[in-house]
Amino acid sequence: VLQFLKGGSAKLFFEFAPRMRLRYPRGHLWSRGKFASSVGFVQLDKVTEYVRNQSEHHETTFLG
Template sequence: MAEYRSSSHTVYDIKYHFVWITKYRYKILRKNVAFRLRELLQQGCDARNIKILKGSIGVDHVHMLLSCPTNLAPSQIMQYLKGRSSKLLQDEFPELRKRYWGQHMWGRGYFCGTVGEVDEETIRNYIENQGKEEDNFKIEEQ
């Protein structure tokens, strides 16, 4: 069963699976850097009302399963988490600033996949069985 979240006028269940890598796939996410990155990502998510369902930090990439509010687009979430963590990690760890002299610690792209309790086929069947189908977008008779 889905664990629904709510805001003032909305009930939602929006989950994204994000994966992003370090620039040039450098294996820099070890020991203190990895622990500090985890703290920064937790703080960033808390500040934006994003719930971390699962997370994993590899030596050169990050996986996160996030439950996100309706007012945040995936691109905004990544821009915030990657930008903030890159700046703060480079400020705290001089060896990162030396390695990434252009100040870009993360690779340019990321992977984002949606996750849900209900699959596409279930939604199609639900919509199809609401009455007679005229088009892909129908109007129910009352």
């Protein structure tokens, strides 16, 4: 299910922003990993930390 969502959203992203193919020439918009949890089991600070550390994890930055 997650792979379907990631693949579908990447396809739409590149349709609406074709110039981004220069940044992602192989079409790999998302990382291979996955993170999922229900709202009740993860504190907001942990989610914030996870999101903020994405650039370190993937060793690239997109917006910053």
